[in-house]
Amino acid sequence: MxxxxxxxxxxxxxxxxxxxxxxxxxxxxxxxxxxxxxxxxxxxxxxxxxxxxxxxxxxxxxxxxxxxxxxxxxxxxxxxxxxxxxxxxxxxxxxxxxxxxxxxxxxxxxSSAIAALKKVGARKISLAMPYVEDVARVGRKFIEDNGIQVVNSKWLNHRDSFEIAQIPRETIYNLAKEVDDPESDAVFISCVALFVVEIIETLEHDLKKPVVTTxxxxxxxxxxxxxxxxxxxxxxxxxxxx
The missing domain is CATH 3.40.50.12500 (Rossmann fold)
Structure with a gap:
């Protein structure tokens, strides 16, 4: 059951x-x-x-x-x-x-993303997003207002949810690697519309730090x-x- x-x-x-x-x-x-x-x-x-x-x-x-x-x-x-x-x-x-x-x-x-980032000890993060710029900037400010410093951020300029789901894993992987900064404690990949959980461990292995997704x-x-x-x-x- x-x-x-x-x-x-x-x-x-x-x-x-x-x-x-x-x-x-x-x-x-x-x-x-x-x-x-x-x-x-x-x-x-x-x-x-x-x-x-x-x-x-x-x-x-x-x-x-x-x-x-x-x-x-x-x-x-x-x-x-x-x-x-x-x-x-x-x-x-x-x-x-x-x-x-x-x-x-x-x-x-x-809320869950902020709690998760704090749980893994991330005081500074690199932020990867599929969003358009307006949403990306609001998201970055929200994270910083919740006490987590964003040392670097990149976005892909998508706004349609179904379109975001079509983004290849290779693109997400490369985005996370590009946005990663030596000063960041973790990488946060924002957006529930992305298919990404199956590459988290690969990213953590390659980046040598926690990776959090929504x-x-x-x-x-x-x-x-x-x-x-x-x-x-x-x-x-x-x-x-x-």
Whole structure:
């Protein structure tokens, strides 16, 4: 039977396809993943930051729907959608979710990333992103406002979620290597739309430092919220050591 240890309630945008594969790949025995979609692709012509903020408008309904799976903990599976409002916006979203579902443990992509980076001891990071510049700059500021110095950052100028999922692993690998700085304690690859968890260990081997991705960070955070402290191999130091 699936979910006998924990059921994870996961809410993500309709145009994002990576999490359904990545979370089941990382999930330990007895943990099940239950997804609810919210209408968003990122491919429109509107101001992209304002478009990301529309996730909040659909959050109440998404929480209500995912609650039907009786989850042990829930997450807004979105990085830009949870940092687009600046410092503290992710915490506002968490409170909104918890008020809707009876104070169940809840997190977001941005919140989990910050927690994960601090857990691996990263005070300075290199930041790799697929986003357009407007989103990338807001993301960088959010991280720095949360007490982590970004010593270098690069982005690929994509805005459509489905398009981001098509980025080859080789491109992500090369981006992470290019952005890495000797002064950084870790590399953070931001965006839940990327297929990236299967190359984390290769990157860590080659860069000789922790590599954190948003989906990996959310999975780690949710498992710890559910008091599952099992060390999971194959997806980087965050899950195998912390």
């Amino acid at each position: 699936y979910g006998w240890r924990a059921r994870l309630g996961l809410m993500t945008a309709s145009g994002i396809i990576a999490p359904e594969s990545e979370y089941w790949l990382m999930a330990p025995e007895g943990v099940s993943c239950h997804f609810t979609k919210m209408p968003f692709t990122g491919g429109g012509t509107k101001d992209i930051i304002e478009e990301l903020k529309t996730a909040e408008k659909f959050l109440d309904e998404a929480v209500t729907l995912v609650a039907d799976a009786r989850p042990s903990a829930i997450a807004l599976v979105g990085t830009g959608a949870s940092f687009c409002g600046g410092y503290g916006y992710d915490q506002q979203l968490i409170q909104k979710m918890r008020s809707r579902i009876g104070n169940l443990p809840a997190t977001t992509g941005a 989906n990996q960070a959310i999975m780690w955070n949710l498992l710890r919220m559910c008091n599952i402290n099992e060390k999971i191999e194959g997806f980087g130091e965050l899950l195998s050591k912390y």
